[in-house]
Structures are given as structure tokens and as C-alpha cells.
Amino acid sequence: MKIIVALLVFGIIVLFHEYGHYIVARKSGIVVEEFAIGMGPKIAGITKGDTEFTIRALPIGGACMMRGEDSAEDCEEGSFNSRPVWQRIAVVFAGPFFNFIMAFICAVIIIGASGYMSGEILEVMEGSPAQEAGFEAGDEIVKVDRTAVHTFSDFRMYIALNQSKSCDVTVLRDGEKQEITVTPRLDDDGFYRIGIVGGVIRHPGPAGILVSAFYEVKSNINVVIKSLEMLIAGKVSSRDISGPVGIFTVIGDSYSDAVQYGFKVVILTILDLILLLSANLGVMNLLPIPALDGGRLVFLFLEAIRGKPISREKEGMVHFVGFVILMIIMVLVMFNDFARIAGY
Numbered sequence: 001m002k003i004i005v006a007l008l009v010f011g012i013i014v015l016f017h018e019y020g021h022y023i024v025a026r027k028s029g030i031v032v033e034e035f036a037i038g039m040g041p042k043i044a045g046i047t048k049g050d051t052e053f054t055i056r057a058l059p060i061g062g063a064c065m066m067r068g069e070d071s072a073e074d075c076e077e078g079s080f081n082s083r084p085v086w087q088r089i090a091v092v093f094a095g096p097f098f099n100f101i102m103a104f105i106c107a108v109i110i111i112g113a114s115g116y117m118s119g120e121i122l123e124v125m126e127g128s129p130a131q132e133a134g135f136e137a138g139d140e141i142v143k144v145d146r147t148a149v150h151t152f153s154d155f156r157m158y159i160a161l162n163q164s165k166s167c168d169v170t171v172l173r174d175g176e177k178q179e180i181t182v183t184p185r186l187d188d189d190g191f192y193r194i195g196i197v198g199g200v201i202r203h204p205g206p207a208g209i210l211v212s213a214f215y216e217v218k219s220n221i222n223v224v225i226k227s228l229e230m231l232i233a234g235k236v237s238s239r240d241i242s243g244p245v246g247i248f249t250v251i252g253d254s255y256s257d258a259v260q261y262g263f264k265v266v267i268l269t270i271l272d273l274i275l276l277l278s279a280n281l282g283v284m285n286l287l288p289i290p291a292l293d294g295g296r297l298v299f300l301f302l303e304a305i306r307g308k309p310i311s312r313e314k315e316g317m318v319h320f321v322g323f324v325i326l327m328i329i330m331v332l333v334m335f336n337d338f339a340r341i342a343g344y
Helices: 002-027 085-114 129-133 152-162 206-232 244-259 263-285 293-306 312-342
Strands: 032-048 051-066 121-124 140-144 167-173 176-182 196-198
Touching (some): 002 032, 002 244, 085 206, 085 263, 129 176, 152 167, 152 206, 206 263
């Protein structure tokens, strides 16, 4: 069952991403020759109109293959390259954008069903950095350094990602703002914490749900960006990076932990995973890396600025080399996943 749930989560995320490309391409008059879920050999397929909808063997991706998309020539009417550059930009951007839409929908359902955890402090641990700095139970955290805090998760994630860095925390105490400087401390579990407990659940109205969902998606996007910054700066080890195998394992384990608490918790847990992974996929696909949507957008923006496209042959070669490099990285990351599971 764990495998089925993991495949379902991954498939939904990829499906929504590729559907973004598909629907905007169709609206732009571009022929989609194949809409594929998965990679590798084709398992099954059905043709409707100009499009073949297929399921492929490896459940780690998907594709929306448009007529003439990778051709070196300006093809006939209905091809990707025959459309104005702004329409092609919209088609490419639609995939990541639909991932953000999916993340937002999941956040709306989660917050509507269970509320959100506010920044109010329930308890300050004895002898903790928070107690030494002057935090009190009942304080509500509204800002840390220059980052606004909308949920307790925002604050907790900020501390985790900034590790031992001293930070200025703005709290509301008796209706007045106070600024407290605190330095997180490494605990016995290997995590940086300041020693506070949050957990005040609030249930906003319809408008509040939409606002809270927006901030929830924004928070997840910020986590991905900050994690990439830490990776580039060498603060995150390659051992901490997970590929498809690692993600499948996390999804399966999360399902197993949630199932004992009932159907509602299982659904909310799956939605939370979809939210996180969908926001992650949206950001990663917008990185200016060849073969990803972000890499294609770079060439399209250059075309819009120059008034003419860069050589299709050169662009195709760049994307091909980028694809090969990405496949090599994926293999290395999957090897890392298996090594971690095996305990090495």
C-alpha cells in the first residue's frame, strides 16, 4: 500500500505539472503529440484527436511533447516554434505555475479542515536560549530578522535553516511589539532550537483560509530556495539530498505513520506531502538549467530581447547536454538514496 500511495502522490504532481503545459499549449494552437506520465518504455496509450496519452514504465517524471518543440526548423502551423514568443513563454511557464496552483489548493483544504498553528508561544523550556533571552509564554512571534512570521512552522523552519545564527525576533506581548535577540543552540538530536513550544491552532474564515494558504505556499517556496542556497554554500551535505527513491520512502513512511490515526489524518498527510513536493517541483523547474523549464525560458527571454531566436541547433545541443547531465545526477542521487536506506 505504501508503494501505491507513493506512486499516486508522485503521479498527481507530475500530472498537474504536465497538464499546465498541455492546456496552455492547446489554447495557443500548438499540437500536443504526446502527453506522457512516467519515463522510459511505453506501457499503455490511447489516442484522442492529435494527442496520444501514454503511461510509461518509470514513475519519475512525465512529458508534454509538442509538435516541432525540439526541431531545428520553424515547422508548420501548429508547431511550438510557429507561435509568438510570448505564447511559448506562457506554455513553458505554465508547468511550474500549475504546481504552485496545486500547492495552494492543498493548503486551502488543509487549513480549511484543520486550521493553522499560529506563532503564539505555549511554553518556554527551562534553561533554554529562549528563556535566557526573555521570551514568555503567550508571546506571539510576528517577525524574525526581516522575515514576517505567519505560522509557528515559519519560525521553526527559519531557525532550522539558519542554524546557529543569532536572530532578532519581534513578538507581540500585551498588544505591544518587543524585539528579542536569541541564538539557537544545537540539541542532543542534532537540531538547532531555541527552546519554545508552539501549538495554538486557529481556524480562520473563508478569506483567512485563502490568505493563510498563500503564506503556506510562500513558506514552502522559501524553504526550497533557502535549501538551495545552503547547498551551494556547502552547508548541506550531498548525503542530505534525496531523489525519487528517497522521496518514495518518505511518502511511504508518512503514510504508515498517519494510517493509525484514521482516514482524515491520512488524507491531510498526503495533501501536505503533495503541497511540499509540488512547491519543490515548481521552484526546481524554474531554475535556469538546460533541459528544465527554467533553461528553456532563458532562451525564450533572450529571443524576446533580441527580436530573433538563438540558433535552434545550438539551443537543442545545450538542452541535450543538460539532459544528459541531469540523468547522471539523478543516477548518483538514486545511488545515494539506496546507500542511505542500506545504512551506509
